[in-house]
Amino acid sequence: MPDDHESDDSGSQNPERGVRFVDTDLSINPSKKAQEEGFANTADKYYKDVQSIHGDMAAKRRAITELLFFASVGDLRRCQRIVRLWKLKVSDDACCDYDKRTPLHLAASEGCYKVTEWLIDQNAVVNCRDRFKRTPLEDAARGDHVEVTKLLLDHGGKVFEDGKLVDLSDSHLSGKMRDIPENIVDLEVDWEIDPDALTILEKIGEGEFGIVHKALFHGTLVAAKILKGSSAIALGDFRSEIEVLRKVHHPNAVQFLGACTKQEPYILVTELMVGGSLSDAMRMSRHFTLRRAMEIAVDTARGLAYLHAKKNGAIIHRDLKPGNLMIAGSQYQSRDSLVFDTGTIKLADFGLSKSLPVNKHAGYDLDSKFKLTGETGSYRYMAPEVFRHEPYNFKVDVYSFSMIAYQLFELCPPFAGMDPVDAARKAALAEERPPLMRLATKMPTMLALKKMVTRCWDPNPERRPNFEDVVKVLDDLIKMMPRETASSGACCSLQ
Numbered sequence: 001m002p003d004d005h006e007s008d009d010s011g012s013q014n015p016e017r018g019v020r021f022v023d024t025d026l027s028i029n030p031s032k033k034a035q036e037e038g039f040a041n042t043a044d045k046y047y048k049d050v051q052s053i054h055g056d057m058a059a060k061r062r063a064i065t066e067l068l069f070f071a072s073v074g075d076l077r078r079c080q081r082i083v084r085l086w087k088l089k090v091s092d093d094a095c096c097d098y099d100k101r102t103p104l105h106l107a108a109s110e111g112c113y114k115v116t117e118w119l120i121d122q123n124a125v126v127n128c129r130d131r132f133k134r135t136p137l138e139d140a141a142r143g144d145h146v147e148v149t150k151l152l153l154d155h156g157g158k159v160f161e162d163g164k165l166v167d168l169s170d171s172h173l174s175g176k177m178r179d180i181p182e183n184i185v186d187l188e189v190d191w192e193i194d195p196d197a198l199t200i201l202e203k204i205g206e207g208e209f210g211i212v213h214k215a216l217f218h219g220t221l222v223a224a225k226i227l228k229g230s231s232a233i234a235l236g237d238f239r240s241e242i243e244v245l246r247k248v249h250h251p252n253a254v255q256f257l258g259a260c261t262k263q264e265p266y267i268l269v270t271e272l273m274v275g276g277s278l279s280d281a282m283r284m285s286r287h288f289t290l291r292r293a294m295e296i297a298v299d300t301a302r303g304l305a306y307l308h309a310k311k312n313g314a315i316i317h318r319d320l321k322p323g324n325l326m327i328a329g330s331q332y333q334s335r336d337s338l339v340f341d342t343g344t345i346k347l348a349d350f351g352l353s354k355s356l357p358v359n360k361h362a363g364y365d366l367d368s369k370f371k372l373t374g375e376t377g378s379y380r381y382m383a384p385e386v387f388r389h390e391p392y393n394f395k396v397d398v399y400s401f402s403m404i405a406y407q408l409f410e411l412c413p414p415f416a417g418m419d420p421v422d423a424a425r426k427a428a429l430a431e432e433r434p435p436l437m438r439l440a441t442k443m444p445t446m447l448a449l450k451k452m453v454t455r456c457w458d459p460n461p462e463r464r465p466n467f468e469d470v471v472k473v474l475d476d477l478i479k480m481m482p483r484e485t486a487s488s489g490a491c492c493s494l495q
């Protein structure tokens, strides 16, 4: 594999597993020159391996396919790495797919601001046309990605119409011009919240990207996540993603209420989840009954079924873990009764993978930074294909769900006692899965749950079920389980 440096991970040098990319935080290496030399040597070595098996062109085409994929999901670092390792030129005619869609088309149509900006900087042809004669500007405008549209306009973007390139304002998409501001910050959007309308109250938690406070917003208690390092967040990506968030309306998804993006720090405002997170709940001394564990799993699956079925393209969560499952309910109820009885589970922190660096979670050659700060929470739940840096789809959430379900039914985190990164490595490179104990018992309910969990963690994403199937299985099981006998079942603790 093209690699920035030597890796001792078993399986990483196996070219038959395809072209994969290893994440390395370049900032931690002392000598840039040494680093580049090391990286060139390793890349050459792998390049030869791949050549000998698939041939030079096949390897390069595969790299272009991966570049297209990572451009479409807005993963700038990996786009840069692929281009560098394979010495690709994004302006080349061959740097496209069968429909002549280029990385710029894909980044623009998905509203990926940072990647669009970088591709333009790399001399990508701004007005290249795909098989359907569409330009990246047309894709951005059709997708209502105002920020990316503005960026392309500023770089000479046009629309192809009647056999020639014309200005957006003279095209059939001229109506989109209404929304284009002089500056992105001037964009008037109905979800923008004036920070003065928020009274920030006590801190309730902290994650990698922000500090979460209780806040008062027009008489309602809400959660305000004050984002760390706001200046490093690409406002274009952040706003594109908020456009998506505001269209999410489901009983099992945390309701987005608005954001402050006109000045730093940026603040995300969502409904307050009075019961805290599932991760917090799993640290409490009391345990879930089997029925309650199943209710938690089915709520999660319902939320994900909705996100995956969104009309204008599935929303993939990508960072599913107990810390991102929140427990909702009335602020007048006790926390205990919300957590163990009546609270509804809602998905949190979905849809911000381009602007907040959630994708940093991918990669097994992880720099020590994450280990030292303990910011490894997501690895234990990470799909093998994400860990291996391969293109992925919505089935990554199904895998992560299987790990959470395992934890709920087996009473312990997957690969308990193992460092989260080592756990992810084991699952991704050795195709190991955590041991089944309770789920291995012969009780019909346990057998059915075992079948569901193991299908969800299938190494082949195509064979994993979708969430509507998962909901059906869990719903049927819950209906067969009377409430009064539910307490005899499994419980759950830890992490």
Ligand SMILES: Nc1ncnc2c1ncn2[C@@H]1O[C@H](COP(=O)(O)OP(=O)(O)OP(=O)(O)O)[C@@H](O)[C@H]1O
Binding pocket: 204, 205, 206, 207, 208, 209, 210, 211, 212, 223, 225, 254, 270, 271, 272, 273, 274, 276, 277, 279, 280, 323, 324, 326, 348, 349, 377
């Ligand atoms: N909407 C909310 N309502 C109530 N509490 C919340 C809400 N969002 C977050 N919290 C609390 O803040 C904590 C930190 O959340 P945050 O999303 O910042 O970090 P995380 O999910 O643990 O990790 P990551 O940074 O990877 O998302 C949560 O564990 C939870 O206790």
Ligand SMILES: [Mg+2]
Binding pocket: 207, 323, 324, 348, 349
């Ligand atoms: Mg979170």
